[in-house]
Amino acid sequence: MLAKCAEVMGWSGIVINGCIxxxxxxxxxxxxxRALATCPVRPIKSGGGQKHVPINIGGIWIQDGQWLYADGDGILVSTSQLSI
Incomplete structure (x- = not known):
């Protein structure tokens, strides 16, 4: 449901620090x-999320306003938009 809602809202993508x-x-x-893994078990929801806060995924800090680029091999984090 989240991916479909994001698509309707015009998002380019979602990075999930967990399973889908x-x-x-x-x-x-x-x-x-992109997510860390897949899991067939329904999640246990523990409340709402947060916006505009730094997060750490795999030892990499991602800050509000940074650009993320992803393909099948991984994710690149940039402080500015890249011309690719």
């Missing part, structure tokens, strides 16, 4: 989704 499920449905969306 419903991969077939996510792959039908027109946005990129």
């Amino acid at each position: 499920r419903d991969v077939d449905e996510i792959n039908r969306c027109e946005i990129g989704v």
Whole structure:
């Protein structure tokens, strides 16, 4: 559901510091989704999220306003928009 909502809102993609499920449905969306892994078990929701806060994924800090570029091999984090 989150990927479809993000697609409707015009997002380019989502990076999830955790597991996802419903991969077939996510792959039908027109946005990129990257996660640490997949898991068939429904998540235990512990409340809302936060916006505009630094996060650390795999030892890399991602700050608000940075640009993320992803392909099948990984994710690149940049402080400015790249001309690719």
